[in-house]
Amino acid sequence: xxxxxxxxxxxxxxxxxxxxxxxxxxxxxxxxxxxxxxxxxxxxxxxxxxxxxxxxxxxxxxxxxxxxxxxxxxxxxxxxxxxxxxxxxxxxxxxxxxxxxxxxxxxxxxxxxxxxxxxxxxxxxxxxxxxxxxxxxxxxxxxxxxxxxxxxxxxxxxxxxxxxxxxxxxxxxxxxxxxxxxxxxxxxxxxxxxxxxxxxxxxxxxxxxxxxxxxxxxxxxxxxxxxxxxxxxxxxxxxxxxxxxxxxxxxxxxxxxxxxxxxxxxxxxxxxxxxxxxxxxxxxxxxxxxxxxxxxxxxxxxxxxxxxxxxxxxxxxxxxxxxxxxxxxxxxxxxxxxxxxxxxxxxxxxxxxxxxxxxxxxxxxxxxxxxxxxxxxxxxxxxxxxxxxxxxxxxxxxxxxxxxxxxxxxxxxxxxxxxxxxxxxxxxxxxxxxxxxxxxxxxxxxxxxxxxxxxxxxxxxxxxxxxxxxxxxxxxxxxxxxxxxxxxxxxxxxxxxxxxxxxxxxxxxxxxxxxxxxxxxxxxxxxxxxxxxxxxxxxxxxx
Amino acid sequence: xxxxxxxxxxxxxxxxxxxxxxxxxxxxxxxxxxxxxxxxxxxxxxxxxxxxxxxxxxxxxxxxxxxxxxxxxxxxxxxxxxxxxxxxxxxxxxxxxxxxxxxxxxxxxxxxxxxxxxxxxxxxxxxxxxxxxxxxxxxxxxxxxxxxxxxxxxxxxxxxxxxxxxxxxxxxxxxxxxxxxxxxxxxxxxxxxxxxxxxxxxxxxxxxxxxxxxxxxxxxxxxxxxxxxxxxxxxxxxxxxxxxxxxxxxxxxxxxxxxxxxxxxxxxxxxxxxxxxxxxxxxxxxxxxxxxxxxxxxxxxxxxxxxxxxxxxxxxxxxxxxxxxxxxxxxxxxxxxxxxxxxxxxxxxxxxxxxxxxxx
Numbered sequence: 027x028x029x030x031x032x033x034x035x036x037x038x039x040x041x042x043x044x045x046x047x048x049x050x051x052x053x054x055x056x057x058x059x060x061x062x063x064x065x066x067x068x069x070x071x072x073x074x075x076x077x078x079x080x081x082x083x084x085x086x087x088x089x090x091x092x093x094x095x096x097x098x099x100x101x102x103x104x105x106x107x108x109x110x111x112x113x114x115x116x117x118x119x120x121x122x123x124x125x126x127x128x129x130x131x132x133x134x135x136x137x138x139x140x141x142x143x144x145x146x147x148x149x150x151x152x153x154x155x156x157x158x159x160x161x162x163x164x165x166x167x168x169x170x171x172x173x174x175x176x177x178x179x180x181x182x183x184x185x186x187x188x189x190x191x192x193x194x195x196x197x198x199x200x201x202x203x204x205x206x207x208x209x210x211x212x213x214x215x216x217x218x219x220x221x222x223x224x225x226x227x228x229x230x231x232x233x234x235x236x237x238x239x240x241x242x243x244x245x246x247x248x249x250x251x252x253x254x255x256x257x258x259x260x261x262x263x264x265x266x267x268x269x270x271x272x273x274x275x276x277x278x279x280x281x282x283x284x285x286x287x288x289x290x291x292x293x294x295x296x297x298x299x300x301x302x303x304x305x306x307x308x309x310x311x312x313x314x315x316x317x318x319x320x321x322x323x324x325x326x327x328x329x330x331x332x333x334x335x336x337x338x339x340x341x342x343x344x345x346x347x348x349x350x351x352x353x354x355x356x357x358x359x360x361x362x363x364x365x366x367x368x369x370x371x372x373x374x375x376x377x378x379x380x381x382x383x384x385x386x387x388x389x390x391x392x393x394x395x396x397x398x399x400x401x402x403x404x405x406x407x408x409x410x411x412x413x414x415x416x417x418x419x420x421x422x423x424x425x426x427x428x429x430x431x432x433x434x435x436x437x438x439x440x441x442x443x444x445x446x447x448x449x450x451x452x453x454x455x456x457x458x459x460x461x462x463x464x465x466x467x468x469x470x471x472x473x474x475x476x477x478x479x480x481x482x483x484x485x486x487x488x489x490x491x492x493x494x495x496x497x498x499x500x501x502x503x504x505x506x507x508x509x510x511x512x513x514x515x516x517x518x519x520x521x522x523x524x525x526x527x528x529x530x531x532x533x534x535x536x537x538x539x540x541x542x543x544x545x546x547x548x549x550x551x552x553x554x555x556x557x558x559x560x561x562x563x564x565x566x567x568x569x
Numbered sequence: 570x571x572x573x574x575x576x577x578x579x580x581x582x583x584x585x586x587x588x589x590x591x592x593x594x595x596x597x598x599x600x601x602x603x604x605x606x607x608x609x610x611x612x613x614x615x616x617x618x619x620x621x622x623x624x625x626x627x628x629x630x631x632x633x634x635x636x637x638x639x640x641x642x643x644x645x646x647x648x649x650x651x652x653x654x655x656x657x658x659x660x661x662x663x664x665x666x667x668x669x670x671x672x673x674x675x676x677x678x679x680x681x682x683x684x685x686x687x688x689x690x691x692x693x694x695x696x697x698x699x700x701x702x703x704x705x706x707x708x709x710x711x712x713x714x715x716x717x718x719x720x721x722x723x724x725x726x727x728x729x730x731x732x733x734x735x736x737x738x739x740x741x742x743x744x745x746x747x748x749x750x751x752x753x754x755x756x757x758x759x760x761x762x763x764x765x766x767x768x769x770x771x772x773x774x775x776x777x778x779x780x781x782x783x784x785x786x787x788x789x790x791x792x793x794x795x796x797x798x799x800x801x802x803x804x805x806x807x808x809x810x811x812x813x814x815x816x817x818x819x820x821x822x823x824x825x826x827x828x829x830x831x832x833x834x835x836x837x838x839x840x841x842x843x844x845x846x847x848x849x850x851x852x853x854x855x856x857x858x859x860x861x862x863x864x865x866x867x868x869x870x871x872x873x874x875x876x877x878x879x880x881x882x883x884x885x886x887x888x889x890x891x892x893x894x895x896x897x898x899x900x901x902x903x904x905x906x907x908x909x910x911x912x913x914x915x916x917x918x919x920x921x922x923x924x925x926x927x928x929x
Contacts, residue, residue, distance in 0.1 A: 373815075374811075374815060394815050395819075411809070415805045415808045415809040415813065418804060427817050436797065437792075
């Protein structure tokens with residue numbers, strides 16, 4: 027491990043024996059070398075003087091918090107951006123991709139965080155889009171998909187429409203799309219964020235097999251468990267610079283974390299450290315009081331059912347009670363009815379059947395406005411699409427659902443809006459230059475804190491619905507978000523927390539309900555000892 | 570200009586946008602002069618004919634301003650709807666409907682028998698309501714079945730333009746009584762009391778009360794858009810309708826209202842043209858004011874003062890162009906070319922700025 031000294035990388039001898047990094051990385055052939063790469067966007071220096079080397083057959087992890095420059099680096103490799111400075115060598119030759127197409131031709135494939143699939147086309151048609159000429163050979167392509175699916179354990183129906191697939195499944199399509207090109211270097215930008223534990227295992231296996239065939243793999247992640255498992259080498263980025271590299275990452279996890287967040291993992295909130303896949307032993311401390319929080323029902327959900335246009339039940343006979351001061355976690359792989367549940371409870375989607383009550387009032391199929399008025403706060407899953415208007419200012423977003431409070435002689439009282447916004451920013455630790463700053467200029471963590479602040483200060487709050495509230499946030503923000511949710515809970519607010527991060531749920535929730543294909547598979551106490559059981563239910567195994 | 574270019578253009582910084590607008594206008598005028606020169610007309614002749622027609626006399630100035638009035642009202646309506654991310658390209662049809670309604674109300678609706686200023690105000694209100702209804706239909710289509718308002722407002726414009734033809738061709742509608750085969754297919758002249766009174770009372774400078782009315786309306790729209798909760802909500806609806814809905818903002822009424830209001834402003838423009846300028850409904854009543862008004866709205870980049878500036882620019886351009894045709898024999902279509910060049914230049918500049926910004 028060399029802190030802030032990337033140039034010497036690869037020269038140190040491999041004295042330790044990392045659990046899985048079988049190959050001696052110093053003997054591997056360099057495949058891609060980056061030297062002194064810099065990239066600036068406007069006033070933001072996204073990357074400065076970054077040098078990284080990736081070898082054939084190596085799984086090279088890029089570790090770093092949000093905004094550290096991992097995605098930018100990947101995009102430079104894939105030719106999406108042009109570097110301001112620095113040079114790249116790929117397979118021993120100068121590599122200056124004119125764009126992603128050039129990168130693909132040279133054998134570099136990338137799975138982006140945001141997918142580029144046409145929702146109305148089938149899996150096969152999407153795969154053929156970029157490559158086919160003349161007559162479409164669908165059957166042949168489907169056969170290839172099945173081969174790859176089987177080989178790598180990426181279950182996929184070649185003729186399913188993308189529109190009908192979950193986020194996790196869509197990602198599998200993207201991965202298959204890359205693998206079909208038989209790349210020499212595969213770049214995966216935070217691929218595990220949307221996957222279920224078993225699927226993550228599967229994906230890591232895919233990475234290992236791909237690497238075993240001599241292909242280089244760049245894996246962007248912030249999960250230490252994954253690094254422990256598969257990484258041969260790790261490069262840690264912070265603020266656009268390489269702050270640490272390691273040739274034996276499995277033995278140096280603590281050092282890597284310190285380099286990444288400038289703090290020790292031991293000092294972190296249990297649920298925040300769970301985000302790195304490091305589950306603390308006493309993580310279930312929060313669930314100790316479970317049994318005492320009964321008989322104070324705040325939300326009753328009774329047989330809630332949502333059918334899609336084809337009549338398929340996306341949420342099937344969902345029944346649940348949430349008590350005051352309790353956090354109920356909804357576990358499950360994405361696309362198993364969580365989105366529908368959240369959408370119905372927040373008034374954005376019509377239930378086909380069933381009812382739900384908030385504080386004994388029937389709120390089924392009421393408007394979002396009425397639901398908010400009953401004291402329901404909602405942190406939507408998709409922050410940019412549902413929670414905020416990124417083109418408006420921070421203050422405007424903080425009070426988007428109660429702008430009428432700022433009506434003064436028919437005009438909008440900007441001064442009051444600003445003052446109230448400052449108070450809320452202070453209370454919820456939203457870090458921004460000021461209330462008038464564009465919402466889009468805030469980091470993901472601060473955006474989420476702002477949304478949470480708005481929803482938690484809903485008039486007469488009795489129930490908080492939070493869907494994937496920590497997705498894409500850095501560790502500090504995760505801590506803040508969970509701290510606020512706990513605080514609300516202590517005030518007697520009932521919380522329904524939807525998350526695909528099982529470890530997070532275990533550490534913060536009181537009890538957990540598992541969703542699979544829209545149905546409740548079972549109820550569990552949130553305890554680390556239940557992890558295996560929950561994992562099995564998430565994969566559809568009935569007890 | 571494509572929707573994408575519109576969006577890019579609207580996001581540009583104000584100062585940059587002003588400079589680019591000025592540069593685009595100058596460049597377009599230069600192109601116009603080159604075309605004039607290539608037709609073999611001496612430039613001095615063309616320029617003096619243009620100046621004479623645009624601002625050469627009190628009458629010319631008033632005519633230019635009156636043209637700007639109609640363009641400005643349509644432009645303000647465009648800006649209003651655009652705040653909710655709705656692109657109203659139906660100004661032409663809304664003007665036509667306004668003209669029909671104002672004519673009908675003035676000639677046969679009994680407006681002339683009303684007391685005080687009502688004889689000219691009531692037809693104006695009728696025109697606004699008719700234009701509003703025409704815009705509102707597009708709103709209903711958008712809100713209920715999701716029809717793109719660009720398509721619906723545009724196609725409704727063609728319907729409206731032909732409705733004018735029908736009205737002036739058919740004696741049972743608005744055509745003046747036919748005495749012989751030479752009777753023109755147009756309506757009777759509207760009664761004196763229904764004409765919008767002149768500010769000066771002197772036909773050598775025919776500025777009428779429409780000017781202050783339009784200015785007041787523009788100020789009201791500017792305040793509503795920028796200073797009220799309603800304006801902020803419209804912006805939220807425009808930028809992210811899903812998030813706006815989650816935040817409890819009623820989307821459907823917003824769409825309906827805003828397209829109605831945009832249409833009403835177009836209808837009012839029709840009333841101004843009829844009651845303040847033409848005084849009788851003719852087949853080619855609007856002749857492109859609605860479409861030019863749309864361009865005015867685009868050029869203004871969502872700002873009401875911008876609408877006023879660009880409406881005046883286009884008003885003077887049109888007047889000058891017409892006189893160039895009359896006095897110097899240069900087709901007034903050259904003005905259309907200049908307008909087109911302005912738009913293309915702006916769209917190009919917006920794309921260029923975006924490319925520079927995204928660092929590709």
